[in-house]
Amino acid sequence: MSLHELIALAPLLVLAGGAVLLMLLISATRDHRATAQFATLVTILASLAAVLAPAAEQITPLMSFDAYARSVQLMVCLGGLAVTLLLYGYLEGVQEPREEMYLLLLLALLGGAVLGGARHAASLLLGLEIMTVALFGMIGYDRSRQLALEATLKYLALSAASSATLLFGLALLYAAAGSLEFGAMGAALAGLPADDRDLALAGVTLVLAGLGFKLSLVPFHIWTPDVYGGAPAPVTALLATVAKGAVLAVMLRLWLALPGELRLSSVLSVLAVLTILVGNLLALLSADVKRLLAYSSIAHFGYALVPVIIGGPFATEAVLYYLAAYFVTTLGAFGVVSQLSSPLADREADRFEDYRGLFWRRPYLTSIMVPMLLSLAGVPLTAGFIAKFYVLAAGVGVGAWILTGTVVLGSAIGLYYYLRLTIQMFLRPDGGARPPREGMISELTITGGIALGAMFGLVFWLGILPQPVLGWLQFAAG
Amino acid sequence: MDLSLWLPALVAIPLLGGVACWWTERLGRQWPRWIAVLTFSLDLALIVILWLQADAMPQAASAVPQFYWEFQREWLPRFGISLHLGLDGLGILLIVLTALLGLVAVLCSWREITEHVGFFHMNLLWNLGGVIGVFMALDLFLFFLLWEWMLVPMYFLIALWGHDSPQRGRVYAATKFFLFTQASGLIMLIAILALVWLNHDATGVWSFNYLVLLEAELSQQAEWWLMLGFFVAFAVKLPAIPFHPWLPDAHSQAPTAGSVDLAGVLLKTGAFGLMRFSITLFPEASAQFADIAITIGVVGIVYGASVAIAQTDIKRFVAYTSISHMGFVLVGVYSGNLLALQGVVVLMLAHGLSTGALFVLCGELYERIHTRDISRMGGLAKSLPKYATALMFFSVASLGMPGLGNFVGEFLVLVGAFKVAPVLTIIAASGLVLAAVYSLFLLQKAIHGPAGEAGAPVEDLNGRERFMLGVLMLGLLWLGLYPQPVLDLAEGALLPMVAIYTGAGA
Numbered sequence: 001m002s003l004h005e006l007i008a009l010a011p012l013l014v015l016a017g018g019a020v021l022l023m024l025l026i027s028a029t030r031d032h033r034a035t036a037q038f039a040t041l042v043t044i045l046a047s048l049a050a051v052l053a054p055a056a057e058q059i060t061p062l063m064s065f066d067a068y069a070r071s072v073q074l075m076v077c078l079g080g081l082a083v084t085l086l087l088y089g090y091l092e093g094v095q096e097p098r099e100e101m102y103l104l105l106l107l108a109l110l111g112g113a114v115l116g117g118a119r120h121a122a123s124l125l126l127g128l129e130i131m132t133v134a135l136f137g138m139i140g141y142d143r144s145r146q147l148a149l150e151a152t153l154k155y156l157a158l159s160a161a162s163s164a165t166l167l168f169g170l171a172l173l174y175a176a177a178g179s180l181e182f183g184a185m186g187a188a189l190a191g192l193p194a195d196d197r198d199l200a201l202a203g204v205t206l207v208l209a210g211l212g213f214k215l216s217l218v219p220f221h222i223w224t225p226d227v228y229g230g231a232p233a234p235v236t237a238l239l240a241t242v243a244k245g246a247v248l249a250v251m252l253r254l255w256l257a258l259p260g261e262l263r264l265s266s267v268l269s270v271l272a273v274l275t276i277l278v279g280n281l282l283a284l285l286s287a288d289v290k291r292l293l294a295y296s297s298i299a300h301f302g303y304a305l306v307p308v309i310i311g312g313p314f315a316t317e318a319v320l321y322y323l324a325a326y327f328v329t330t331l332g333a334f335g336v337v338s339q340l341s342s343p344l345a346d347r348e349a350d351r352f353e354d355y356r357g358l359f360w361r362r363p364y365l366t367s368i369m370v371p372m373l374l375s376l377a378g379v380p381l382t383a384g385f386i387a388k389f390y391v392l393a394a395g396v397g398v399g400a401w402i403l404t405g406t407v408v409l410g411s412a413i414g415l416y417y418y419l420r421l422t423i424q425m426f427l428r429p430d431g432g433a434r435p436p437r438e439g440m441i442s443e444l445t446i447t448g449g450i451a452l453g454a455m456f457g458l459v460f461w462l463g464i465l466p467q468p469v470l471g472w473l474q475f476a477a478g
Numbered sequence: 479m480d481l482s483l484w485l486p487a488l489v490a491i492p493l494l495g496g497v498a499c500w501w502t503e504r505l506g507r508q509w510p511r512w513i514a515v516l517t518f519s520l521d522l523a524l525i526v527i528l529w530l531q532a533d534a535m536p537q538a539a540s541a542v543p544q545f546y547w548e549f550q551r552e553w554l555p556r557f558g559i560s561l562h563l564g565l566d567g568l569g570i571l572l573i574v575l576t577a578l579l580g581l582v583a584v585l586c587s588w589r590e591i592t593e594h595v596g597f598f599h600m601n602l603l604w605n606l607g608g609v610i611g612v613f614m615a616l617d618l619f620l621f622f623l624l625w626e627w628m629l630v631p632m633y634f635l636i637a638l639w640g641h642d643s644p645q646r647g648r649v650y651a652a653t654k655f656f657l658f659t660q661a662s663g664l665i666m667l668i669a670i671l672a673l674v675w676l677n678h679d680a681t682g683v684w685s686f687n688y689l690v691l692l693e694a695e696l697s698q699q700a701e702w703w704l705m706l707g708f709f710v711a712f713a714v715k716l717p718a719i720p721f722h723p724w725l726p727d728a729h730s731q732a733p734t735a736g737s738v739d740l741a742g743v744l745l746k747t748g749a750f751g752l753m754r755f756s757i758t759l760f761p762e763a764s765a766q767f768a769d770i771a772i773t774i775g776v777v778g779i780v781y782g783a784s785v786a787i788a789q790t791d792i793k794r795f796v797a798y799t800s801i802s803h804m805g806f807v808l809v810g811v812y813s814g815n816l817l818a819l820q821g822v823v824v825l826m827l828a829h830g831l832s833t834g835a836l837f838v839l840c841g842e843l844y845e846r847i848h849t850r851d852i853s854r855m856g857g858l859a860k861s862l863p864k865y866a867t868a869l870m871f872f873s874v875a876s877l878g879m880p881g882l883g884n885f886v887g888e889f890l891v892l893v894g895a896f897k898v899a900p901v902l903t904i905i906a907a908s909g910l911v912l913a914a915v916y917s918l919f920l921l922q923k924a925i926h927g928p929a930g931e932a933g934a935p936v937e938d939l940n941g942r943e944r945f946m947l948g949v950l951m952l953g954l955l956w957l958g959l960y961p962q963p964v965l966d967l968a969e970g971a972l973l974p975m976v977a978i979y980t981g982a983g984a
Contacts, residue, residue: 379630380623389667396671404668412661419656423637423649470556 008057008065010050011073012117015110018043019103026099032091036099037447040084043106047113048077061181062123063114067476071320072116072249075327079242080109082331082451086234086338089445093343094142101141107134108238115246121170121180124250125163128214131243132159138238139231142343151230158213158223166210172203186257197262204262207254208271214247217305218274221298225286228294233338233348236290240297240330245323248301252308252319260311268309269403275302276410284417290350292417293333296376299410300326303387306403307394314397316477317470318390324469325375325383325462332372332455336365339448358425366425368456375459377418378411383462481531482547484524485563485614488573491521492580492607496600503596510599514584517603521610522577529570529967537970541977543689543758544970546570548616557674558684562617566971568753569613571823571964572746575830576613578953579742580606583735585946586838589845590734591639598639601631602735612747618670619686621755622663625711628744629659635736636728643731643791651724651731658724662714669707673759676700691759692978698762705760705767712756715748716804718771719778729797730850734841737793741800742834746826749807753819757811758978764812765979771812772899776906778805783912787919792843792850795920796836799876802909803829803884809906810891814979816972818894823968825887828957832875832884835950839869842943852923856930864939866925868947875954877917878910883957 006013018039025035051073058064083105091098111131118124136159140152174180176199177188189200209220216224228236255263279299286292304326307318340349349355359366375384388411395404462469495517502509532546545564553561565573583602591598608628615621633656640648670686677694678684685691696704714721729737757764764771782802789795803825810822842865843858844850859866875882878889888910896903924930939947957964 374630380626385623385626389671392664392668393671393675396668397675408661408664408668411664412657415660416653416657419633419653423652426634426638467554467556470554474556 005059007050007053008059009063010053011047011077011113012110014043014047014050015106015113018047019106019110022099022103022106026103030097030099032088032098036102037084037088040102040106041081044077044081044084044109047109048074048081051077058119062120063117064119065117067472067478068249068253068316068320069117071473071476072246072323073113075324076109076112076116076242076246079238079245079327079331080105080112082335082455083234083238083242085447085451086237086331086335088447090232090234090338090341090343090448092445096143101138104134104137104141105238107131108138108242112242112246115250118250119182119253121174121182121185124254125167125170127250128166128247129163131246132163132214135235135239135243138235139227141235142232145230145343147230148232149230151227154223155227162210162213162220164210165206165213169203169206169208169210172199172206176200176203182254182257186259189262190259200262204258204264205267208264208267211247211251212271215244215251215301215305216298217271217301218278218298221275221279224298225282225291225294228297229288229290229350232343233290233334233341236294237331237334237338240293240334241327244297244301245327248304248308248319248323252316255308256311256316263309263311265309268305269400272302272305272309272403273406275299275305276406277302277413280410280413280417284413286417287352288350289352289355289421290337290348292421293330293337296414296417297330299414300330300376302410303391303407306391306400306407309403310394310398310400312398313477314394317473318394320473320476321390321466321469322387325387325459328383328455328458328462329372329375332368332452332459333376335448335452335455336369336372339365339445339452352421352424355421355424357428360428365452368452369425370422371456371459373418373422375463377415381460381463383459383466385463386466481528482549484528485547485549485565486561488521488524488614489563489607489611491524492517492603492610496603496607499599499603500596503594507592507595510596511584511588514599514603515581518577518580518584518606522574522581525570525573525577528565529574532565532567532570532967533963541974541981542692543974545616553617554619556684557619557686559619559686560617561620562687563611563614563620564616565614567967567969568750568823568971571827571968572613572750573610575746575827576606576609576743578949579738579830579834582742582834582838582946582950583738585942586738586841587733587735588942590841594638598635598735601634602739605631605635605739606743609743609747613750616688617686618674618688618691618755621688622667622670625666625747625751626660626663628747629656629663632656632736632740632744635739636732639733640731640736641733646727646731648731651727655724655728658714658721659711662711662721665707666711669704672700672707673704688755688759694759696760701760701763702766705756705763708751708756708759709767709771712748712751713774713808715751716745716808717748717801718774718804718808719781719801722778722801725801726794726797729800729837730791730793734837734844737796737837737840738834741796741837742830745800745804746830749804749811749822749826752808752811753822753972753975757814758975761979761981765814768812768814769899772809772895772902775805775808775812776902776909778802778808779906779909780805780912783909783916786916787912790852792840792852792855792920792924793837795852795916796833796840799913799916800829800833802913803833803876805909806888806891806906809895809902813891813895813898814976815894815897816969816976818891818898819972819976820965820968821887821890821892821894823887823972824883824957824961824964825891827964828875828883828887828954831950831953831957832872832882835868835872835947836876838943838947838950839865839872842939846937852920854931855924856927857925859925861929861936862938864944868939868951869925870921871951872947872954873917873921875958877913881955881958883954883961886958886961 114127177185212220283295307315375382378388499510548564551561611624637652786798810818
């Protein structure tokens with residue numbers, strides 16, 4: 001392996017090495033700030049730097065490090081950085097050993113980074129399993145909380161089932177195509193006579209079902225609200241962003257490699273329409289903030305699926321931008337929830353009344369939450385608007401009117417519940433009196449404040465001056 | 479000095495002023511109020527100076543829209559999006575109206591708004607800053623962005639400072655307003671995107687530039703659908719039947735400043751959009767659609783006026799009269815000749831002033847007798863002579879009394895429309911009769927007779943209130959007696975619209 005290839009692999013090597021190093025550090029001395037927080041941040045930053053370094057395109061048949069992969073890995077690392085910062089304040093309240101959470105986080109990021117570059121069924125499975133197994137530990141980290149344990153079990157059982165489905169689907173595809181590398185698989189499948197496609201068709205369907213679980217597409221979404229609601233808030237942020245985003249990235253790569261007839265466009269369209277409508281309607285009915293955000297994240301992956309169905313270079317661009325905007329916004333929203341939550345309380349800040357009058361008590365935190373909700377709703381000048389603009393532009397460009405119309409309908413429904421939550425934060429709490437305002441320092445922990453401040457800035461930067469990002473994505477999709 | 483830099487300044491001043499309002503709230507409640515007054519005065523001064531400059535700049539007759547000043551900077555070259563603003567006569571007039579009513583909105587909230595004063599004024603300034611931008615935007619992406627931008631502050635104005643009536647909450651009204659406008663806005667976004675894609679497929683260039691898209695070649699079917707997409711968004715804002723259900727709720731639950739702002743300015747963005755974008759981008763489809771649009775307008779005139787007669791809530795009453803007046807605007811726009819369009823412009827300005835004033839009067843009355851129920855009012859002429867005079871003046875203006883602006887506008891619209899659709903115009907004219915009925919009905923109930931159940935208030939209009947109502951009266955008299963400067967200024971902007979529209983219809 002040449003030096004050039006080693007540099008290309010560096011993001012993965014750094015993350016893996018960082019995990020090992022952290023494990024050794026923990027065994028030597030337990031110190032939340034120095035060993036855990038600091039070592040994790042350094043590892044992720046180093047990996048981030050490695051992502052940005054110019055590198056070889058392809059290493060072994062397993063991995064590709066093209067601009068597309070690096071865009072995804074960049075998002076994974078940045079997402080991990082934000083989650084690390086959010087975890088610090090949150091874990092301060094945990095009585096049990098806290099340091100292992102960071103170890104699991106690094107492993108989950110490693111899985112996500114592998115998925116970003118995967119161009120082979122083996123690396124797909126490898127990345128997926130590294131990530132999922134780490135997430136089991138993270139969701140149930142606080143063993144004293146019953147909801148967290150329930151969430152872990154649900155996630156464990158359904159992940160295992162979906163991985164098995166995915167594996168079986170890949171096996172069928174291998175049987176049909178004789179190759180596990182996406183490009184070669186697609187070429188072989190395209191060469192098949194039409195009558196011999198049945199096996200491949202069954203394989204693709206199973207793969208779609210397996211990935212659908214991870215992306216929580218309707219009807220594979222049942223686990224999502226329970227798991228999102230039960231997991232600690234910073235871990236929910238990770239689940240909703242890195243865990244789903246990396247899977248969507250690899251799915252797009254696989255899908256674009258498949259021949260057109262095997263992309264199951266009509267099935268995917270039905271799934272997207274269902275996901276958008278069901279996700280939004282369930283969010284509308286939900287009276288719990290974490291579950292509301294969970295349903296909204298279901299709906300958002302319905303929107304993100306639209307360009308995947310449509311295909312073409314514009315689709316890649318749209319998906320990548322959508323993921324970037326969605327990462328920033330969701331991390332911000334769940335970040336605020338985790339700032340308001342503490343593991344010491346008997347539940348997290350997930351009820352509407354926890355947010356009533358928040359603006360008058362914690363104006364800074366609310367000033368961050370409101371743009372996040374508006375961005376999720378797709379209001380202009382936020383990242384979410386440009387993301388929706390991309391999706392609509394992709395839909396309109398090929399004349400997919402039903403999908404486009406569903407996106408509009410879903411946005412209108414979504415607006416209603418985002419606004420309902422937003423206005424809660426400005427209304428007076430029951431009883432009438434204006435609550436006393438808290439100081440800025442007590443509002444935000446310092447690390448959480450840094451993360452949320454960055455998300456706040458990014459939401460507006462991506463919404464107002466995204467040209468550098470658009471230019472890069474156009475190149476990455478090229 | 480390069481006056482084109484003043485165009486972004488017109489938008490930026492309210493935005494910065496809004497931030498200043500928010501931050502200075504901690505110094506005292508008067509700070510945000512005075513900053514808001516200053517901000518709108520500054521904008522008003524700038525736009526009046528621009529008006530005077532524009533008067534000195536002759537415009538050659540042209541079939542392409544011309545602008546006195548244009549401001550263009552690259553923004554998102556990936557999609558051919560730029561920060562592109564342009565000011566023509568129509569824009570100048572509507573921005574003057576916006577800044578003036580902004581000033582009125584601040585003044586009329588002086589006593590009404592006592593909580594979160596800074597945040598209130600920030601929302602007001604940001605909302606009107608967005609509106610000013612809408613009147614200048616020449617890039618369709620920027621236009622859509624500002625179009626949506628107006629909504630969020632308006633939502634907060636209604637939801638946080640509005641009134642709860644027994645049946646409907648203010649949050650309900652605000653949400654309904656937001657949903658209607660946002661959903662229709664997204665339909666317009668799809669139409670914009672489709673237009674841009676069609677242009678991109680034909681020329682290979684991404685562009686959201688209005689002047690470029692004017693030249694886009696569209697198939698008849700495409701033009702028809704795109705026109706409908708734009709029409710829906712503007713018809714909701716106008717509002718035209720059957721897209722109006724948000725309006726009575728939003729108007730009646732909003733705080734006074736919000737109602738002034740909604741009725742006086744926000745509704746005009748719908749009419750402006752129809753004139754600037756709908757009929758010029760899609761002239762042929764619009765010409766085919768004209769009969770339907772005029773019919774919708776006439777239905778709106780009669781429906782709004784009839785429902786207004788039956789109202790007991792004074793703010794809902796004024797809201798329904800707005801629907802009726804906006805029907806005239808729709809009729810005028812789709813009549814498409816110069817006379818009718820000039821009428822539309824005068825009517826928009828006059829309606830903004832008179833309805834704005836009526837909402838101010840509703841707010842002042844509510845401060846004094848704490849009810850909006852007309853059936854509980856009475857005898858105001860005795861207890862509040864100055865107030866009653868003002869109510870009389872603006873009600874009469876609203877019913878279209880010759881000598882005041884509304885009459886000039888409605889008259890020109892009817893004259894222009896008669897050439898195009900005589901039968902419908904005759905029906906529309908009956909709206910004037912109904913207007914007289916509902917206005918006089920209100921005056922009789924509220925001003926004359928014995929004092930109502932709500933009791934006789936003691937405090938007549940104070941100096942601040944007399945000042946702002948006096949300014950609005952002068953404006954209406956000016957529009958009614960000597961509208962020529964306004965007609966001249968608008969003509970330069972309207973002639974190309976007429977040329978494009980009639981060229982397509984012929």
